[in-house]
Amino acid sequence: MIRNVSHHPLAMRLALSLQHLLAVFAGTVFVPIVLGLSIPLALLFSGVSTLMFHYFTSGKIPFYYGSSFTILAGMTFIHHQAVGRGMTDVLADCYVCLGSLFIGVIYLLVGQLLRMVPREKVIRLFPSTLAAPLIMVIGIDMLFSSTYSIRTDWLAGIVTIVAVALAQLFFKGRVRLFSIFIGMAAGLVLSLVRGTFSLDALRGAHWLASPFDSDFMAFRVLEHWDVDMAGIVFVTVLPLAVIALSEHVADMIVISCTAKKNYLRIIGLPRSISASGLATLLAAVFGASQTTAYTQTTGLIRLNRICDPSLLRMVAVMMIVLSCCPKLTALISSIPVAVIGGITFIMYIMVIWVGWCTARLHEKKNRNARSLVIIFSTLAAYAITALLLDGGLRVGSIRLTSITVAFITGLVLHLAIPNRAALTPQEEHASDEDVSSPTGLADHHDEPQKPQA
Structure with a gap:
């Protein structure tokens, strides 16, 4: 695992950052497109939220922040409820931003409350047994969305996927780090030859424009305050926040x-959750959707084995610049949907693989069937809800998504099934050292990585 890329040339670091930006761009703009929010604002606060999170967590966690998919169904419900009460689409979007603001406040409250709870109890409440299947479920759910994109042009999408896979298999050293670029280049060349790739959208786009749009600010709901609608927003976002x-x-x-x-030990959940809450709160105030740590970032780290947070800060700066330049946004948006779908397909495959490896690591340490029961029950709950119940379970006036049902199933089983093979404090400490570094040395004294050949 490469932890420090500062010794690499600046051009290479910029290229790696641009590769990551292209991998997360589609997900960042998809949520505001569905909700009707401002795309430049989503790009701006994707970068701002990432920089804020890195500042409050000492720049040690390789997270990139973007629009959240897990709250999409709930926010769509809020928008439809507001429109159904006679509100305009713009005012409905303001109530959507109010929902994001509530989530940010809940994050901050939970972050501060966790400071009063011993760290070991928090980690035991949500261990790898539950984290691994949840990550796998998120990866599977997003995998379906990427296949919808590939369907627009099967050939371009498949060529992109195959090119990335071949680059990973046959290339070595620095060239292998740019497998995403290689796959995207293959898809673009094919699209260009077939005439499905055009740059016409760049002609009418300006070079510079302000990303701010006062129409979507959360506090605009005060101009047309509806107590009942505010109550609907809060009740809807409460399970979404969980x-x-x-x-x-x-x-x-x-x-x-x-x-x-x-x-979890270096930074701790109180700091990371509070930082996420501040980022979401700021984004909601100015009219952007809730921001969250992108799971596909973990997939990309698994793919190119680079976990240097400084690269993600460079991506954040690029995204802020992109939000102020409509011509650059139009350039990236002109990339065929199937090519982007092929890239995200690879990312989510890696997310599922990371979740499976985490599950196997936990099973190897505990050596009991309890974790397997929880993992497969969580996956089964997701599959049944997604395939047989049309992607959701209605409980009264609330519709629980497949991911929500899977999480609740896993959490209930985790709390209900006694863990007779739980690790002793000494074994748990040894396990933490294994995760911290392969040699068991302290996390803060990693040796600088040598450049790859």
Whole structure:
């Protein structure tokens, strides 16, 4: 695992950052497109939220922040409820931003409350047994969305996927780090030859424009305040906040296993959750959707084995610049949907693989069937809800998504099934050292990585 790329040339670091930006761009703009929010604002606060998170967590966790998919169904419900009460689409979007603001406040409250709870109890409440299947479920859910994109042009999507796979198999050293670029280049060349790739959108785009749009600010709901609608927003986002928090903890556990560093002990959940809350709060105030740590970042780290957070800060700066330049946004948006779908397909395959490896690591340490029961029951709950119940389970007036049902199933089983093979404190400490670094040395004294041949 490469932890420090500062010794590499600046051009190479910029190229690696641009590769990551292209991998997360589609997900960042998809949520505001569905909700009707401002795309430049989503790009701006994707970068701002990432920089804020890195600042409050000492720049040690390789997280990139973007628009959250886990709250999409709930926010769509809020928008439809507001429109059904006679509100305009713009005002409905303001109530959507109010929901994101509530989630940010809940994050901050939970982050501060966790400061009063011993860290070991928090980790035991949400262990790898539950984190691994949740990450796998998120990867599977997002995998379906990427296949919808590939369907627009099967040939371009498949060529992109195959090119990335071949680059990973046959290339070595620095060239292998750019497998995403190689796959995207193959898809673009094919699209160009077939005439499905055009740059016409660049002609009418300006070079510079402000990303801010006062129409979507959360506090605009005060101009047309509706107490009942505010109550609907709060009731809707309360379970969404629980799921989003669970996804954050799962990402922390999985990135720790992937990067071989125990970020739960180095940084701690109170700081990381509070930082996420501040980022979401700021984004909602200015009219952007809730931001969250991107799970596909873990997939990309697994793919190119680079976990240097400085690269993600460079991506954040690039995204901020992109939000102020409509012509660059139009350039990236002109990439065929199937090519982007092929890239995200690879990312989510890696996310599922990371979740499976985390599950196997936990099973190897505990050596009992309890974790397998929880993992497969969680996956089964997701599959049944997604395939047989049309992607959701209605409980009264609330519709639980497949991911929510899977998480609740796993959490209930985790709390209900006694863990007779639980690790002793000494074994748990030894396990943490194994995750922190392969040699058992302290996390803060990693030796600088040598450049790859």
